[in-house]
Amino acid sequence: MAFQIPIATGRSVTGIPTGRLAVWWVLASEVFIFGGLIASYLMFRLHHPHWGDEAAHTNTVAGAINTFVLLTSSLSVVLAHAAAERGDKDRAAQFLWYTIGGAVMFLVVKSYEYTTEIGHGFHMFRDVFWSFYYTATGLHAIHVIAGAIIMGIVATAVKRGEHLQRVEYIGIYWHFVDVVWIFLFPLLYIAK
Amino acid sequence: MEHAHVIHADGHTHEPHPDSYYIKIWAVLLVLLVLSVLGPMIGHPTITLITAFGIAFVKAGLVCGYFMHLAVEKKFISYLLLASVLLMGVMFAGVAPDVLKGKGANWAKTVHITLPPPVHHETGHSGSGHADDTQSPVTHH
Structure with a gap:
């Protein structure tokens, strides 16, 4: 006798679709990852005011450009979500690819920054400020890469008209990556 | 294929926001970005603190509330x-x-x-x- 395995598509307790709920739980854990890093940075920064002199060597213009890129990519992914809500799969996929383009642009600017900084001797082992800098921005960049890869997979499926609800899920994740950068920008580039 | 649908806190469905709604929020975010970059140029530590970190919280609030839809999420x-x-x-x-x-x-x-x-x-x-x-x-x- 054939029998079907039930697949959870929603949770009656929360009333939130399982996929969306899962993304929020992932982000709750991400709060600890980035929150722990940022809290540690703040602790040491308060204890070492001279870190401001080291922060003076970070490239504010590049940081601002990347903030612009991420804010704009957040716009494109929310427009993808809006298109998916309307059932417009082509437009949703199109905006997801724009967002991936934003991710690539972000990584190009970040690579330029890393290359320039390391070339001038500001490498990870110069002192603790730079260790924090590379750890925080590197971890964030890994999240950008992961988000772009997942978004490519989602965009391919959406183009075929499948799993349109996943546009919202990857969008929520992407906005979180944006929010993390919103806090890293003043911490590493503005406060000097 | 799973169907795309909007589920809100009270279970109702609705027409998605027009694109212009999100573009306006993005424009506000860009203005805030410019302010956060210009703030330190004034050279006053308190103003820098407000324009850097105060604005960061406002920007994060806008992204979470309107882009992530936390304002209407359960x-x-x-x-x-x-x-x-x-x-x-x-x-x-x-x-x-x-x-x-x-x-x-x-x-x-x-x-x-x-x-x-x-x-x-x-x-x-x-x-x-x-x-x-x-x-x-x-x-x-």
């Missing part, structure tokens, strides 16, 4: 995220005194380890590196 999610942030605060409160203070009621940082200064390359930059980190006191067990 409260459970807000409580979940808030609990994460509060637990982060507990961690900070628990660890910060050990980092920020030189001594406490039953302990003191009595041993100092001095590491060799870091090798600095010629940078061509105006700033200079500091060896202070390498002279930070280390708690003796």
Whole structure:
């Protein structure tokens, strides 16, 4: 006798679709990852005011450009979500690819920054400020890469008209990556 | 194929916001970005603090509220995220005194380890590196 395995598509307790709920739980854990890093940075920064002199060597213009890129990519992914809500799969996929383009642009600017900084001797082992800098921005960049890869997979499926609800899920994740950068920008580039 | 649908806190369905709604929020975010970059140019520490970190919280609030739709998401999610942030605060409160203070009621940082200064390359930059980190006191067990 054939029998079907039930697949959870929603949770009656929360009333939130399982996929969306899962993304929020992932982000709750991400709060600890980035929150722990940022809290540690703040602790040491308060204890070492001279870190401001080291922060003076970070490239504010590049940081601002990347903030612009991420804010704009957040716009494109929310427009993808809006298109998916309307059932417009082509437009949703199109905006997801724009967002991936934003991710690539972000990584190009970040690579330029890393290359320039390391070339001038500001490498990870110069002192603790730079260790924090590379750890925080590197971890964030890994999240950008992961988000772009997942978004490519989602965009391919959406183009075929499948799993349109996943546009919202990857969008929520992407906005979180944006929010993390919103806090890293003043911490590493503005406060000097 | 799963069907795309909008589920809101009260279970109702609705027409999605027009694109112009999100573009306006994005425009506000860009204005805030410009302010956060221009703030430090005034040269006043308090203004820098407000324009850098105050604006960061406003920007994060806009992204979370309108782009992530937390404003219309079920409260459970807000409580979940808030609990994460509060637990982060507990961690900070628990660890910060050990980092920020030189001594406490039953302990003191009595041993100092001095590491060799870091090798600095010629940078061509105006700033200079500091060896202070390498002279930070280390708690003796």
